[in-house]
Amino acid sequence: MLMVTEDNVRNRAYFHFANRTGSNWQDPVSNWIQAIAEEVEAARATDITGELFTFRPLSQFMLSMIIPAIEAKVANGSVSPNALPVELKRLQILWPQSGQPIVQINDEVAINIIGKPSREGYKLGESVTAADFIPGSERLVPPEISGARVAYLLLFSSFMDFRVYFDATANAPEGQGDSVMQPYELQELAARKSFFQAHPPEALLARLKQLGWPPSPTYYPTLVHSMSQLGGDTPQNIATTIKAIHAPAYWAKRIALWEELTIFAARTEYVKKAINEYLEADYVSAIYVAVPQFEGIINDYVKSAGGTLSGGFRDHVNEFLRLIQSRKLLLFPRYALTEVVDFIDSGTFWNNTSTVTNQQEDVNRHGIAHGVFTGFETQELALKFLILLDCIAFILLQDQVLRGVLN
Numbered sequence: 001m002l003m004v005t006e007d008n009v010r011n012r013a014y015f016h017f018a019n020r021t022g023s024n025w026q027d028p029v030s031n032w033i034q035a036i037a038e039e040v041e042a043a044r045a046t047d048i049t050g051e052l053f054t055f056r057p058l059s060q061f062m063l064s065m066i067i068p069a070i071e072a073k074v075a076n077g078s079v080s081p082n083a084l085p086v087e088l089k090r091l092q093i094l095w096p097q098s099g100q101p102i103v104q105i106n107d108e109v110a111i112n113i114i115g116k117p118s119r120e121g122y123k124l125g126e127s128v129t130a131a132d133f134i135p136g137s138e139r140l141v142p143p144e145i146s147g148a149r150v151a152y153l154l155l156f157s158s159f160m161d162f163r164v165y166f167d168a169t170a171n172a173p174e175g176q177g178d179s180v181m182q183p184y185e186l187q188e189l190a191a192r193k194s195f196f197q198a199h200p201p202e203a204l205l206a207r208l209k210q211l212g213w214p215p216s217p218t219y220y221p222t223l224v225h226s227m228s229q230l231g232g233d234t235p236q237n238i239a240t241t242i243k244a245i246h247a248p249a250y251w252a253k254r255i256a257l258w259e260e261l262t263i264f265a266a267r268t269e270y271v272k273k274a275i276n277e278y279l280e281a282d283y284v285s286a287i288y289v290a291v292p293q294f295e296g297i298i299n300d301y302v303k304s305a306g307g308t309l310s311g312g313f314r315d316h317v318n319e320f321l322r323l324i325q326s327r328k329l330l331l332f333p334r335y336a337l338t339e340v341v342d343f344i345d346s347g348t349f350w351n352n353t354s355t356v357t358n359q360q361e362d363v364n365r366h367g368i369a370h371g372v373f374t375g376f377e378t379q380e381l382a383l384k385f386l387i388l389l390d391c392i393a394f395i396l397l398q399d400q401v402l403r404g405v406l407n
Helices: 006-019 028-045 049-075 186-198 201-210 222-228 235-245 248-261 265-279 283-290 293-304 313-325 334-346 365-369 379-403
Strands: 090-095 102-105 151-158 161-167
Touching: 049 090, 049 102, 049 151, 049 161, 049 248, 049 379, 151 186, 201 222, 201 334, 222 235, 235 379, 248 265, 248 379, 265 283, 265 293, 265 379, 283 293, 283 379, 293 313, 293 379, 313 334, 313 379, 334 379
Parallel strands: none
Antiparallel strands: 090 102, 090 151, 151 161
């Protein structure tokens, strides 16, 4: 795991300070303070501890516990074979002090919550909502089996996002397993659920696809809020908001995660190069570096996952989709996979160059790769290619977790 220590920050700040030029760097004392502050901010921007804690344990448990549990549920009839792959919404693993771990999927997961009430006069059997708790007071009640508290891992999956809760103290040596109740963001989760219901991702992604924007988890909630404002749904305002969302700090964190988990394998340096060129406003270089990588990334993954490469690249995309759908579990909504693959397979990506009406906005492989287009090098087009790479990385990461091969 990548660890950033105080010494790392100070060393980076030293070189940052020593190599920095400009009129605002004449005062050594204030310059050093500024260098430290900027490096601390950079370290925070690339902190991927939460992502690693989520994905690596999940990958380790997948082949030993989770997939066998789904197979057992299919065998006993509680899950229909036609329902595979199961779309994961909730997952809980229980570890009793004796006996085998228990894996619960989706509706099998029961959540018990306590918190300080926000009002008085509750009646027995009365329905309770998130608003009935004082925000910040909510706690998860540790699960029990036959009256005994057990260690657990609880995971929620929503629109391309995960929330993990974990407590192993129930299995600590005698006298050391103090009762722990994890904080539970009930208000936030309830608001997020309501927000998705009011703004369905399918409708948003369909609207953005019309404008040539690939699907991405980054659109929620900032872009949705922006689009709901007066005039916020215009193509220009949408593009401005998406550019702001994908600032340098966003890409720094994505690169850190991809490097640590080797998501793009040998192609990571090319992806980094495309992003760095984009951040330096060299959009023509960013596009030319990014465009050839799509075929290579898909082809490399199909081969590594045991698929068959035959025919043209569109056949390889279909084989990629077949492999993903052959898993027994999906860690993200099914429509998210469909949207990403459809964007590559049936959007402007493969269109004949003669049908491309706006080469500065339409994501098209042939016009770039074969040198048909000129004057296409806009920030918007470069960002669209990068977001598409980000989408593919999201799917690759999930599938490596499912296969239990995550680095």
